[in-house]
Amino acid sequence: MQAIDFHCDTLSRLREAEREGRPQSFSHNDFHIDLDKLKRGGYLMQCFAAFVYLGDRECSPLASALEQIDIFYRIMDQYPDAIRQVRNCEDLEQARREGKIGAMLTVEEGGACLGSIGVLNTLYRLGVRIMTLTWNFENELAYPNRMPGRVPGIVKSEAETEHGLKEKGFAFVEEMERLGMIVDVSHLSDAGFWDVARHAARPFIASHSNARAVCGHVRNLTDDMLRAVAEKGGITGINYCAAFLDGREDEENCFGTVAQMADHIEHIRQVGGLDMIALGSDFDGIGDNLELKDCSMVPLLADELHRRHYSDDAIEQIFSGNALRLFRDTLR
């Protein structure tokens, strides 16, 4: 079963390792994702996020994004026989024909653009096709959901329902749709989500978020949100992070299992339909308290869905079919 994964933080891990003077190979490393593991997991395409941490005082948000995009391009140069950059549906089709793994650039943190539409356009030219409007910080575009643990007294379920998109955020949504860059609402506040849902003319996605009814974390989507994503033809990528899968309030003891992933999938199927379900592992951005130890083990999820009597077609839709439809509907 070939897989398309909407979100990982491997570029950020590789950059960190370089900065610390112990560079890691993309072909084989100790992270959740490397080339060997992607091959073993049967990947059709992996999205690679340039993750920008706005708390970093030593590096500008744009430089941080560009350094990770540089790593991405170096990987493409180094392994041309194994991996191919995907900017549009033809690229992905070609990667499939050539038996290569597709690789799509994304950005996690709209603040990377410094509020500039020109920067956004340039990131698009570099191949960025998906961008979250926020990570966990307020930026020029919008407000994120408040994360438990970061703000004292905030619990898993306390969503930001007042502060959504700023004026520039609305302008960015319009420009991203004009370009054919997919708006990603993962990490965005609930109020921001509804601003996007009301304002977007094109399908938008939550690249790595689960169902809040199953696990009451603000990073997950409520049933109304799931329906709103589905109505616009978007997807949500199932996040493998234990804290977003496991309903337990105390995050320390959470453990992410394929059974929990299947529970989220089943709930989302009932609420928003099968067509909106995809994969958004969050690998290399999450802990190791996971049954899926790395990306080579993703077939275990297909096994679990088989056990629950999902048809081959349904599993294929979740693993890649819905993603392919979304790309046909959004990319230029």
Ligand SMILES: [Zn+2]
């Ligand atoms: Zn994230």
